[in-house]
Amino acid sequence: MAIRVFLIVLLFLSFTNLTYSLYEDQVGLMDWHQKYIGKVKHAVFHTQKTGRKRVLVSTEENVVASLDLRHGEIFWRHVLGTNDVIDGLDIALGKYVITLSSDGSILRAWNLPDGQMVWESSLPGSKASKSILHIPKNLKADKDDLILVYGKGSLNAVSGVDGEVLWKKDFAGESIEVSHIIQSSDVIYVAGFADSSKISVYGLNAKNGELLENNHAALPFGTFGELLCVSGDMFVVLDEMRSKIVIVHLKNGEISYNQKHISDLTKDLAGQPVILPSRLPGMFALNTNSYVLLIKVTNQGELVLVDKVNNGAAVSDSLSISEDEHAFAFVHYGDNKIHLSVKNVNDWNHDLLKESIVIDHQRGKIDKIFVNNYVRTDRSHGFRALMVMEDHSLLLVQQGEIVWSREDGLASVVDVTTSELPVQKEGVSVAKVEQNLFEWLKGHMLKLKGTLMIASPDDLAAIQALRLRSSEKSKMTRDHNGFRKLLIVLTRAGKVFALHTGDGRVVWSILLPSLRKSEACENPVGLHIYQWQVPHHHALDENPSVLVVGQCGPSLSTPAVLSFIDAYTGMELKSLSPAHTAAQVIPLPYTDSTEQRLHLIIDDKQHAYLYPRTPEAIDILKHEFSNVYWYSVDADNGVIRGHALKSNCIQEAVDEYCFDFRDLWSVVFPSESEKIIATMTRKSNEVVHTQAKVMTDYDVMYKYISKNLLFVANAAPKAAGEIGTVIPEEAWLVIYILDTVTGRILHRMTHHGCQGPVHGVFSENWVVYHYFNLRAHRYEMSVVEIYDQSRADNKDVWRFVLGKHNLTSPVSSYSRPEVIAKSQSYFFTHSVKAIEVTSTAKGITSKQLLIGTIGDQVLALDKRFLDPRRTVNPSQAEKEDGIIPLTDSLPIISQSYITHALKVEGLRGIVTVPAKLESTSLVFAYGVDLFFTQIAPSRTYDSLTEDFSYALLLLTIVALVAAIFVTWVLSERKDLQDKWR
Amino acid sequence: MSSLRLFILSLTLSLCFAFQSDELLLDDDEFGLEGGNQQPPRSDPHFPSPSTPAPRKRFTESSSSDSKIQFSLHHAFGDSDFSDAGNFSARLKTWSHGGQTLTKLRFSRNPLTEEEQKKFQELLQTDDFYRIRLPSNVLSPPGRDYIISSVKARCLPGEGLEEHFVIHTEGINILAVNYGAPGACPYPRQLKRPVRWSFKSHTILKNSEQAPRTPIFAEDVLGGEEGEGELVKPVERSFWAKYWMYLIPLGLIVMNAITQAMNMAEEQVGGQGGAPGQQQAGSAGQRGSNAGVRRR
Known part of the structure; x- marks a missing residue:
C-alpha cells in the first residue's frame, strides 16, 4: 500500500517538476554555458596530414583536449580527476594521444580524431619520482612502437598499440633521480643524478630492458636544478652555487665534464640564473633576473653566447623543419608589443620569421610558447605560435595576427561576487523606439503565429532566433526584475573578470597589478573578493566597487594584498600592500556615509585591522565596539575560538586602525576522537520571511533564527581519509551547532558508522549535510532544524491581543537558549561536490537545494524532501x-x-544570487566550465513568462470588444424590429 | 512530534528538579548540581522532590567501576588573570567495554572575596566580560587547552548571582561549556547590583546524543513479491464484498419482480387461493416478510 501511495506521489511530483523543468526550445534562453580547459601545460600540434588541423593540449586543470587550430574550438576534451595530474602528453603511432598522469602511474591512449579512450595501463611503483614520457620519434612507422615511461622509480616500455607493458626496469634501489631518457637505435640511455653530484648513465637494451652498461661520474661539487640535454650526448647543468655552467659529455658510455663561469659569458650578471627547460639542439637558454641568455654549445663543449634578450621572454622547444634544420621561437615583450622571432638554430644571424604583435596588456607576460610550422603557398616555411599568457589565456598567432584567443583563466575561478548594473539614464531617443516598434510588433506577430500553430518552419526558426538573441537580456543597464547583473570573478591567475549574466560575455577584465609577481611579492595568490561599496543613495553617479584580498604566497604568514576595483569600468581604484597578513576577512554589517562597507582583517598575530582607513569608520566601529564578535576555526588542533575586540594595538608605531582582541570562548574537541572536517555558516545577506512554522495541528513552532550559528562536522581521526579505509566501528561523525557569540553548543549529535567528506548548507534555521554511511554503504543526507522554545508560548491569540507576548523583546545570545532540534536522515544516491540553496529577495519563495553531483551536474531538490x-x-x-x-x-x-x-x-562551486523578482533566483555554477541560469523554485508566480504573447491578449480583447459591438448592434436592431411589429 | 515535546518537557522538568536536591539525584548521570553552601536545599516549595528509582537500578546493575575525581573552575574579571573559583567533583565510571564517562557532577563554589566583589562591581559598571575556564581533560588538567567561556557580567545578577553551566563531555574530555545566566539577558543590558554576593549555580552534564537512524524500508526492498501478493488480494475478497453494489440493486429488482408476480397471482387467484398463497409466503420466509413490508 505504502509503495503505491509513494509511487502515486512520485508520479504526481514528477508531473509538478515537469513544469519546473525546461522545454527543449527554452534551452539557452535564460542560461548560458561556457567551456574552458585551463592553463595549458603541454601542447602538441597535429598538422601533418590533410584534414582537420588540431592542437592537443593538457592543462593545469587536468584536462586533455583537442582544439581546432583554425578557430580555437574544442573538438573533444576530457577532464581527469583532481588528483590525476597530467605529467606528459604526446602523439604515438600518428593516431593516438598518449597522456601520462598521476605521477607517472597511469598511461592512457586516446583516439586522435574523436577522443575515445583506446587503452589504459597502470604502471605501479613504490618510489615517488619525477615522471617522464618519452615517445621515440621514428619517421618510419616501426613495427614495435615503444613508449618509454619513467615514473614511480621505474622505467617501463609500453607497447603503443595496446598499452601492454613489454618490459620494466626498476631503479628504485639505485637512488638515482632520472632526468633524461635518450634513445639511440638499439640502446636506451637513462641519465640522472644521484645526490646532486653523481651522474649515472645506464644503457639498456631497447628490446628487453637488459642492462648493458652502467657508468658513474662524481662531480667535485653539487649541482642545482635539472640536467638539460643539449644534444644527443651533451648535457648542461648549473652547479650548486649557480655561478658555473657544467657541461657533461657522454661519449660511448664515458662521462666527462667541463665547466665555465657564467660571468665569463656575460658581464652584468644579476640575481639567480636558471636554465630554462626548452629543448634546443646544441643550445640552451639561461634565465637571469634581467636577461635571457641564449648560449650555444659547440661540439667541443665550448660555450658561446649568441644572444641576450631582455626579460619576460619565453623560448619554445625546437622544431625540425627539414632533415638537419631546426628552428625555435622566442618571444619577448617590449613597447606594448610582443616580438616573436623564429630562428634557425644553426644559422643565428638569419631570422626565419620576425613579427610584432599588439596584445592587450591585460594579458600580461608570455608564460609559454609552442611553435609549429607549415608550408606557405610560396613553398617557404611558415610558422604559427601558440602562446600561453600570464592570465592563463591561450592565443594562436600566425602571420603577425592573433588568429584566435581563449580566456582559459576562467577555468580556475577562485571566488565570485556580484554587482548591479548601472541604472538606466533618462533620455532614450524617440526614433529608436519608433524603429523598434515595428520590430516589436513583428516579433509578437511571429509569436502569435507560433501560439496559434500556424507558423511555418521558417517562422519557427525565426522565433527561436529572436528569443535567443533577445537584446533585452544583454543590455548594460539594470532591469526591473533584477535579472541582469555583473558576475565578478577572481581567477587563480590574479585576473578579475566581469561577466554579464544575460549572455556570459566578458564586460571587462583586469590583470591586477598587485597580484602579479614582483620582488616584494614572490608568489601572489588571490583569495577572496568582496563587495566593497554598493551605492544605493547615489546609484546614478557613483559606481560600486569590489575588494580583492590576496596574499604574497601560499602560506598564511605572508603579507596581504588588497585591491579595490570599480565594478563598472574594471579600473583598479587603489591597491594596498599592508605589512600585516590576512588570515581572515570579516565584512561588518556597517557602512559609512559613502556606503563603503567596513571590513576587519585579522592577521596571524592577534590583531584586527579596520578598513577603510578613515576616521569616520573608526567612529562607526567605536559606536558598535562591544557588539563585534567573530570566531576562528583551527582545524589542525581541533579548536574553535570566539573573539571580541578589546582595545587599540599596543605597538611601537601607533596605528589607530589596529585593534587587539581577546578570546571569549573556546571549544576544544578531543583530538583522539574528533577532527574538524567541515564548518558552515549562514549567508550573511540571507533574508528570512516567516519566523514561524505552522504545524498541521495549528500548532506554531518558532524558528530559531540567529545570524551567529555555526555548523561543525567532526569525523573520527581514523576516518578522515577516503571512504573504505576504515570499518564502520571506527568511524563516526559528530555534528555541532554552535552559537558563535557565546560558544554555546545548541545541538550535538553523533552519526555512528558514518564518515566524510561532508558537504552541506546552512540556511534560515536548518542545515542540510551530506556524508557517507559505512553501515548502509550509501551516501546520506541529513537535515537538522532548530526551533526556539522560548517563544513557543506565544500561541494564544489572547496573548497577542493583550500584548503579553515576547515576540518584540530583543533577542540576545546571552540569554539561555531554549531550542529543540529535529532531524531526519535520508539516503541519497550521488556523491556530491557542492551544495547550495536558492536565495530570493525576500525569502518568501520556497527553497530548493542545489546539489552539484559527481557527474558535474546541478540537481535542484525541493527542501520539502528534507523535512x-x-x-x-x-x-x-x-x-x-x-x-x-x-x-x-x-x-x-x-x-x-x-x-x-x-x-x-x-564543478567546484555554486553561487546563488537573489533577483529582484521574488520568485526567481540566479544560479552560477563554476568549475572548469561556467554555467548560469535562473530558477524559480515555486515557478514564476509573480510575473508573466517571457514568451507570453501580448499580441494574442490584445487580439482577444479586440475580438471581444468587436463582438460586443456587433452583438449590441444586432440586439438593438432586433429590439427595433420587435417594437415595429 | 508530541512525544519529542514531552521528552523536552520532562527534560526541562527534571532539570528543575536537579537544582534543588543534592542527594536524591546521585544516580542521575545527566544532571549534577551545585551543592553551594549559600543555597538552602529544597528551599523552593513549588518544586516537588523528585523520585527517580529506575535509573538508579540501571546503574547499579551495570558492570562498571567508579572513581572520584575533581577538577577546578577558574574565573577572571575582564582581562585579569584566572584564579580559582570553585571545584567540580564527579564520579568517573569505567565501563566494561573500556569507555569512561563522568557522572554525578557536583559543584562547590568558593565565596567571592572582598577584592573579587570589587572587581565584579567594576565589571558591572563597564559592562565587561566575566570569564570562566575549565580543563579540557579532567584526568590530566588542563589537557590540551582550557575551555573558556564568558558572559557579560550584567547578565548574572538576579536576586544573588545566578549562573548556569551546561558542560559538554565526551568520555573524560570536556568539549565546551555553555555558561551564562539561567534566564534571559536582553540587550541593552541594565545595570543592577546583586543583593547577595553569592552564586546560585546550576550545572548539567551533557553527552552527545545519537542521530536518528535513517528509516530503512526493508519491506520495500522485498516489495517485488509482496506487491504481487497485493495485486492478488482483491481476488481473495468475498464475492459479496466485491459486487455488493451490483447485487443490491439486482436483489431489489428481483424482489420487485417477484412481489409483482405474486400480486398478479393473488389477483388471479382471488379469495379462493388465499390459504395456499399464504402458505407459499410463509415458506418463502424472508422473502415473504420482505414482501409483506412492501405490501404494507
Missing part, C-alpha cells in the same frame, strides 16, 4: 500541508537537473 516532519503515513491535513510521505531515500528526478543536458566539468 524532519515527514512520516510514513501523513494524515490528510499533513498531505495538504505539502508533507511528502517518508521514504528512505531522496528521489532524483531527471527533469529537475537545472543544467539539463549540459555538464559543468570539474
Whole structure:
C-alpha cells in the first residue's frame, strides 16, 4: 500500500517538476554555458596530414583536449580527476594521444580524431619520482612502437598499440633521480643524478630492458636544478652555487665534464640564473633576473653566447623543419608589443620569421610558447605560435595576427561576487523606439503565429532566433526584475573578470597589478573578493566597487594584498600592500556615509585591522565596539575560538586602525576522537520571511533564527581519509551547532558508522549535510532544524491581543537558549561536490537545494524532501500541508537537473544570487566550465513568462470588444424590429 | 512530534528538579548540581522532590567501576588573570567495554572575596566580560587547552548571582561549556547590583546524543513479491464484498419482480387461493416478510 501511495506521489511530483523543468526550445534562453580547459601545460600540434588541423593540449586543470587550430574550438576534451595530474602528453603511432598522469602511474591512449579512450595501463611503483614520457620519434612507422615511461622509480616500455607493458626496469634501489631518457637505435640511455653530484648513465637494451652498461661520474661539487640535454650526448647543468655552467659529455658510455663561469659569458650578471627547460639542439637558454641568455654549445663543449634578450621572454622547444634544420621561437615583450622571432638554430644571424604583435596588456607576460610550422603557398616555411599568457589565456598567432584567443583563466575561478548594473539614464531617443516598434510588433506577430500553430518552419526558426538573441537580456543597464547583473570573478591567475549574466560575455577584465609577481611579492595568490561599496543613495553617479584580498604566497604568514576595483569600468581604484597578513576577512554589517562597507582583517598575530582607513569608520566601529564578535576555526588542533575586540594595538608605531582582541570562548574537541572536517555558516545577506512554522495541528513552532550559528562536522581521526579505509566501528561523525557569540553548543549529535567528506548548507534555521554511511554503504543526507522554545508560548491569540507576548523583546545570545532540534536522515544516491540553496529577495519563495553531483551536474531538490516532519503515513491535513510521505531515500528526478543536458566539468562551486523578482533566483555554477541560469523554485508566480504573447491578449480583447459591438448592434436592431411589429 | 515535546518537557522538568536536591539525584548521570553552601536545599516549595528509582537500578546493575575525581573552575574579571573559583567533583565510571564517562557532577563554589566583589562591581559598571575556564581533560588538567567561556557580567545578577553551566563531555574530555545566566539577558543590558554576593549555580552534564537512524524500508526492498501478493488480494475478497453494489440493486429488482408476480397471482387467484398463497409466503420466509413490508 505504502509503495503505491509513494509511487502515486512520485508520479504526481514528477508531473509538478515537469513544469519546473525546461522545454527543449527554452534551452539557452535564460542560461548560458561556457567551456574552458585551463592553463595549458603541454601542447602538441597535429598538422601533418590533410584534414582537420588540431592542437592537443593538457592543462593545469587536468584536462586533455583537442582544439581546432583554425578557430580555437574544442573538438573533444576530457577532464581527469583532481588528483590525476597530467605529467606528459604526446602523439604515438600518428593516431593516438598518449597522456601520462598521476605521477607517472597511469598511461592512457586516446583516439586522435574523436577522443575515445583506446587503452589504459597502470604502471605501479613504490618510489615517488619525477615522471617522464618519452615517445621515440621514428619517421618510419616501426613495427614495435615503444613508449618509454619513467615514473614511480621505474622505467617501463609500453607497447603503443595496446598499452601492454613489454618490459620494466626498476631503479628504485639505485637512488638515482632520472632526468633524461635518450634513445639511440638499439640502446636506451637513462641519465640522472644521484645526490646532486653523481651522474649515472645506464644503457639498456631497447628490446628487453637488459642492462648493458652502467657508468658513474662524481662531480667535485653539487649541482642545482635539472640536467638539460643539449644534444644527443651533451648535457648542461648549473652547479650548486649557480655561478658555473657544467657541461657533461657522454661519449660511448664515458662521462666527462667541463665547466665555465657564467660571468665569463656575460658581464652584468644579476640575481639567480636558471636554465630554462626548452629543448634546443646544441643550445640552451639561461634565465637571469634581467636577461635571457641564449648560449650555444659547440661540439667541443665550448660555450658561446649568441644572444641576450631582455626579460619576460619565453623560448619554445625546437622544431625540425627539414632533415638537419631546426628552428625555435622566442618571444619577448617590449613597447606594448610582443616580438616573436623564429630562428634557425644553426644559422643565428638569419631570422626565419620576425613579427610584432599588439596584445592587450591585460594579458600580461608570455608564460609559454609552442611553435609549429607549415608550408606557405610560396613553398617557404611558415610558422604559427601558440602562446600561453600570464592570465592563463591561450592565443594562436600566425602571420603577425592573433588568429584566435581563449580566456582559459576562467577555468580556475577562485571566488565570485556580484554587482548591479548601472541604472538606466533618462533620455532614450524617440526614433529608436519608433524603429523598434515595428520590430516589436513583428516579433509578437511571429509569436502569435507560433501560439496559434500556424507558423511555418521558417517562422519557427525565426522565433527561436529572436528569443535567443533577445537584446533585452544583454543590455548594460539594470532591469526591473533584477535579472541582469555583473558576475565578478577572481581567477587563480590574479585576473578579475566581469561577466554579464544575460549572455556570459566578458564586460571587462583586469590583470591586477598587485597580484602579479614582483620582488616584494614572490608568489601572489588571490583569495577572496568582496563587495566593497554598493551605492544605493547615489546609484546614478557613483559606481560600486569590489575588494580583492590576496596574499604574497601560499602560506598564511605572508603579507596581504588588497585591491579595490570599480565594478563598472574594471579600473583598479587603489591597491594596498599592508605589512600585516590576512588570515581572515570579516565584512561588518556597517557602512559609512559613502556606503563603503567596513571590513576587519585579522592577521596571524592577534590583531584586527579596520578598513577603510578613515576616521569616520573608526567612529562607526567605536559606536558598535562591544557588539563585534567573530570566531576562528583551527582545524589542525581541533579548536574553535570566539573573539571580541578589546582595545587599540599596543605597538611601537601607533596605528589607530589596529585593534587587539581577546578570546571569549573556546571549544576544544578531543583530538583522539574528533577532527574538524567541515564548518558552515549562514549567508550573511540571507533574508528570512516567516519566523514561524505552522504545524498541521495549528500548532506554531518558532524558528530559531540567529545570524551567529555555526555548523561543525567532526569525523573520527581514523576516518578522515577516503571512504573504505576504515570499518564502520571506527568511524563516526559528530555534528555541532554552535552559537558563535557565546560558544554555546545548541545541538550535538553523533552519526555512528558514518564518515566524510561532508558537504552541506546552512540556511534560515536548518542545515542540510551530506556524508557517507559505512553501515548502509550509501551516501546520506541529513537535515537538522532548530526551533526556539522560548517563544513557543506565544500561541494564544489572547496573548497577542493583550500584548503579553515576547515576540518584540530583543533577542540576545546571552540569554539561555531554549531550542529543540529535529532531524531526519535520508539516503541519497550521488556523491556530491557542492551544495547550495536558492536565495530570493525576500525569502518568501520556497527553497530548493542545489546539489552539484559527481557527474558535474546541478540537481535542484525541493527542501520539502528534507523535512524532519515527514512520516510514513501523513494524515490528510499533513498531505495538504505539502508533507511528502517518508521514504528512505531522496528521489532524483531527471527533469529537475537545472543544467539539463549540459555538464559543468570539474564543478567546484555554486553561487546563488537573489533577483529582484521574488520568485526567481540566479544560479552560477563554476568549475572548469561556467554555467548560469535562473530558477524559480515555486515557478514564476509573480510575473508573466517571457514568451507570453501580448499580441494574442490584445487580439482577444479586440475580438471581444468587436463582438460586443456587433452583438449590441444586432440586439438593438432586433429590439427595433420587435417594437415595429 | 508530541512525544519529542514531552521528552523536552520532562527534560526541562527534571532539570528543575536537579537544582534543588543534592542527594536524591546521585544516580542521575545527566544532571549534577551545585551543592553551594549559600543555597538552602529544597528551599523552593513549588518544586516537588523528585523520585527517580529506575535509573538508579540501571546503574547499579551495570558492570562498571567508579572513581572520584575533581577538577577546578577558574574565573577572571575582564582581562585579569584566572584564579580559582570553585571545584567540580564527579564520579568517573569505567565501563566494561573500556569507555569512561563522568557522572554525578557536583559543584562547590568558593565565596567571592572582598577584592573579587570589587572587581565584579567594576565589571558591572563597564559592562565587561566575566570569564570562566575549565580543563579540557579532567584526568590530566588542563589537557590540551582550557575551555573558556564568558558572559557579560550584567547578565548574572538576579536576586544573588545566578549562573548556569551546561558542560559538554565526551568520555573524560570536556568539549565546551555553555555558561551564562539561567534566564534571559536582553540587550541593552541594565545595570543592577546583586543583593547577595553569592552564586546560585546550576550545572548539567551533557553527552552527545545519537542521530536518528535513517528509516530503512526493508519491506520495500522485498516489495517485488509482496506487491504481487497485493495485486492478488482483491481476488481473495468475498464475492459479496466485491459486487455488493451490483447485487443490491439486482436483489431489489428481483424482489420487485417477484412481489409483482405474486400480486398478479393473488389477483388471479382471488379469495379462493388465499390459504395456499399464504402458505407459499410463509415458506418463502424472508422473502415473504420482505414482501409483506412492501405490501404494507
